[in-house]
Amino acid sequence: MTKPAGPQAPRSGEVLGRWRLCGRAGRGSFGTVFRAELTAEPSTQAALKVARGPDDPRFAREAHLLATASSPHLPRLLDKGEWCSQDGFCYPYVVMQWVEGMPLYAVRNERALTNAFAARVLCHVARALAELHRLGGMHRDVKGDNILVSPEGDAVLVDLGASWHAGANPLTDTSIPPGTEAYRSPELLRFRRRYRRKPDAHYQSHPSDDLYALGVTAYRLVTGTYPAPLTDADTSSVEPPPFLSPSELATVSPELEKLILQVLSKDKEKRGSAAELAQSLEEVATRVGATPIEASPSVVDTEKTERPGPRRRPKAPAWLPWVSIGVGVGGILVLFGVVLYPPQPSRPWIAEGWEAHPPPSVTPDAGVGEEAVVSVVQAPRMPSAASVLGLPMPKAPLPGxxxxxxxxxxxxxxxxxxxxxxxxxxxxxxxxxxxxxxxxxxxxxxxxxxxxxxx
Structure with a gap:
């Protein structure tokens, strides 16, 4: 079992290889990020991410992909190594270029969003994915917190801790790969439903999973809410996904909306490739101009604006079985009572917190998770959904x-x-x-x- 880094973890001022730690920038489930400087040349700034557990294979995956990738929308790998603590354990670390930027969803809250800006940022992320896919790799945790946007509007896809490439050793012994629940593709959910009681079955990730996650990210960016979680029935049917189109919630251009819905298709073949998506998004960005994305005029001050997301499917009222019993046994008085005192309709479900439709799980599964790499600016925290899904799995066995x-x-x-x-x-x-x-x-x-x- 992996022993987590304890009080012996590195601190600001320590030197790891050629790098001096200047201060902690973020921490997640599996890594802690420091701002670092080159000891021989302090003007060279970098982001140093050190594992929280010894011999963590995530860092070898990340280093391998970043070392072979060539894209301005992926951080450059500067160095890698191991830091050994006084207790005898060694923790891998990777050193990447320092990216000045804010997480994507935080940017949305800080500046006016336009169709051109949204298309441009999404194009940058698609180009990063196209490079990873060209190398035979996958990111597997695409989401707003793992996308940093510079003041100039350039996007960089970070945190490859959950990534995969050919020949990589498995990260876990679970049947599905690491990731964040709200961004899971329909085919992964379908696999989990079908093989949930077969522990030896393992899902094989595909570039289309990354594209679907980018579609969820795009939907969240332009509407301010997540598409409704897919149910078992949704993943098995061929009908369109059960969520509102982006233009029903915001003034999204038809061209951008078409591409978002394309990558949110339940048919992975219809999503195309990341390279094709990037090209289409670049063309859209040049055509739509700086038209603002705001709440749609048709839904302002309506229930859709107050409760964005999918309409609830009608459910049979709780009193209907009793009426049926009354009819079966000749309960005329029961029916008469129902007519005189009709049951009051139940209030529609309203999510707690600032998200109308929070994801089923926001617990990060890899890398630095919610605290984006090389950024001290934090995105708004989403409310915990533990009360919906049950207790999150602990990081270690329980006592006894x-x-x-x-x-x-x-x-x-x-x-x-x-x-x-x-x-x-x-x-x-x-x-x-x-x-x-x-x-x-x-x-x-x-x-x-x-x-x-x-x-």
Whole structure:
């Protein structure tokens, strides 16, 4: 089991290889980012990301892709190495160019958004993805927090901690790759639903997964909200996704909206390639001009503006089964009561917090996560959805938890411990943790029975 970096973690002022740490810029699930300077040339500034666990393979993946990539929209790799603490553990680190910028969603809140600006920024991200895909790699965690925008409007795609390339060793033993839940593609969700009880099945990531995640990012950028999470029925049907078109919520140009909906298609073949998308976005950026993206006039001061996102599917009222029973047994009085005192319609669901439709999970799965690389400016935090999906998986086994081998057929192995699969499907709510689309609870060894009578 990976031992996390403890109090011996590097601090500002320490020297790692050729680099002196000047101050911490951010921290995530698997890495801590420092602003660093070259000891021989202090004017050379860089972002140094050091692992929070020893021998973390994420850093080798990131270094490999950044070393071979050639794109102004990906950070340049300057160095790599290992920092060994006093406790004898060694932690890999990578050194990248320092990018002055703000996370994409924070930029949206700081400046007036136009169709040309949105298309240009998205074009830059698509070009970064096209370069990774050309090298046979994938980012696998495209989202607004991993896109930095400079004051000049140039976008850089950062944090390749969850990335993949041919020949890379697996990061986890789970059936689906790392990533952020709200940005999962329909085909990945379909795989998880179909093979959720087959722990040996593993999803093979595809460039189309990156494109779908970019589509979610684009939708969030221009509308201020996320598209509705896809349900099992949504991923298995051929109907259009169950969310409003961007132009129903904001003044998005038809050309830009067409491209956003294209990469949000449930048919991965219709998304095209990142290179084709980048070319189309560049053409759109030159045509649409600086037309502002604002809340659509047709929905201002309406329920759509107050509660952006998909319309709820109608559900049968709770009183209908009782009416049916009343009819079946000749309950005329029941029906008469319903006519006299009709049930009041329930209030539509309204999400808590500033997001109308927060993603099912915003817990970062790789790299620096919500705290974007090389930026101290933070995007607004989204409300936790733990109450919807259940408890987030812990980073390590619980005290006293059963260790492998897991003897029961109903148990799964993860994080070096055993987990009992519950007979409920997500959302787990308070029933337990969610693991690969299953609801699980920590397994504990039964207490030993006494070998003699009490004295």
């Amino acid at each position: 938890q059963k260790k492998p081998p897991c003897s029961k057929r109903s148990e799964r192995e993860a994080l070096g411990a055993c987990w009992t699969v519950l007979k409920v499907d997500p959302p787990c709510e308070k029933e337990g943790y969610e693991l690969d689309g299953l609801c699980v609870r920590a397994s504990f060894d039964a207490p030993r029975q006494p070998t003699s009578e009490q004295p």
